[in-house]
Amino acid sequence: MSKSNLLLSVRNVSNFYKERSKGIFSKGGKTRVLDDVSFEVCKGEVFGIVGESGCGKSTLSKAILNLINFTGEITIDGISVRDKKKDIRKDIQIIFQDPKSALNPMKRIGWIMEEPLRVHKIGNDNSRKKEVIDMLNLVGLDESFYNRYPHELSGGQQQRICIGAALMLKPKLLIADEAISALDVSIAAQIINLLNDLNKKKGISILFISHDLNVVTYFCDKIAVMNNGRIVEINDAENIYKNPSQPYTKELFSLMI
Numbered sequence: 340m341s342k343s344n345l346l347l348s349v350r351n352v353s354n355f356y357k358e359r360s361k362g363i364f365s366k367g368g369k370t371r372v373l374d375d376v377s378f379e380v381c382k383g384e385v386f387g388i389v390g391e392s393g394c395g396k397s398t399l400s401k402a403i404l405n406l407i408n409f410t411g412e413i414t415i416d417g418i419s420v421r422d423k424k425k426d427i428r429k430d431i432q433i434i435f436q437d438p439k440s441a442l443n444p445m446k447r448i449g450w451i452m453e454e455p456l457r458v459h460k461i462g463n464d465n466s467r468k469k470e471v472i473d474m475l476n477l478v479g480l481d482e483s484f485y486n487r488y489p490h491e492l493s494g495g496q497q498q499r500i501c502i503g504a505a506l507m508l509k510p511k512l513l514i515a516d517e518a519i520s521a522l523d524v525s526i527a528a529q530i531i532n533l534l535n536d537l538n539k540k541k542g543i544s545i546l547f548i549s550h551d552l553n554v555v556t557y558f559c560d561k562i563a564v565m566n567n568g569r570i571v572e573i574n575d576a577e578n579i580y581k582n583p584s585q586p587y588t589k590e591l592f593s594l595m596i
């Protein structure tokens with residue numbers, strides 16, 4: 340991969356958490372959650388991370404957002420995520436499994452989506468409103484949603500709002516952490532189509548984290564398979580589907596049928 344095409348680089352990343360001590364005379368040990376994880380995501384790519392519950396997927400996304408301590412190095416567009424001088428927090432945005440709990444129930448949708456712009460002092464009241472309405476259209480909702488409250492929306496509409504709010508600051512990378520797991524199958528398919536459109540038409544790079552190998556092989560260009568905090572296999576979606584090289588990947592595929 341040429342340097343100019345490289346967006347996210349994760350190199351030799353490990354993370355530990357301290358076990359609770361079992362008594363006043365015993366020290367708690369350390370448990371490894373991420374074990375020497377390395378991979379790269381290109382600009383414009385949809386990169387999937389797949390693995391069973393507890394394998395370390397969410398811990399990995401927290402490390403990329405620099406929310407936890409880790410060893411190794413993570414860069415976005417060549418800049419370390421630990422670099423406090425560069426305003427890189429807005430370059431990586433995340434959407435989660437449960438859109439409802441991500442939206443402030445006391446605020447209207449317009450207020451919620453304008454918030455990132457206000458925090459970063461971008462534009463004025465009028466320009467912010469216009470940007471939000473454009474974003475509502477981009478995520479497949481109309482202007483009428485601007486004045487609604489989150490509880491007045493369906494789960495799928497709430498997830499569209501979360502995606503729109505995450506994109507307000509034009510991030511370089513969108514992390515979707517189990518973003519469709521809580522949705523009905525048909526609504527989940529609509530959200531995948533929306534993410535696919537955003538990637539194909541707007542070039543938004545996506546790190547798609549899921550336990551569902553079926554969805555990941557359908558949607559992603561490249562896939563990393565995780566097991567027990569390690570990446571056991573990385574390949575193009577098509578190759579991994581047709582010819583998984585690791586026993587663990589084969590096992591995951593066999594569970595899909």
Ligand SMILES: Nc1ncnc2c1ncn2[C@@H]1O[C@H](COP(=O)(O)OP(=O)(O)OP(=O)(O)O)[C@@H](O)[C@H]1O
Pocket residue numbers: 356372390391392393394395396397398399550
């Ligand atoms: N600070 C912590 N204290 C105790 N256990 C932790 C801590 N951080 C992570 N773990 C453990 O590390 C493992 C990985 O957690 P993580 O949330 O990254 O998994 P995951 O693959 O995202 O799972 P899921 O899909 O169920 O969310 C789990 O077994 C979790 O209980």
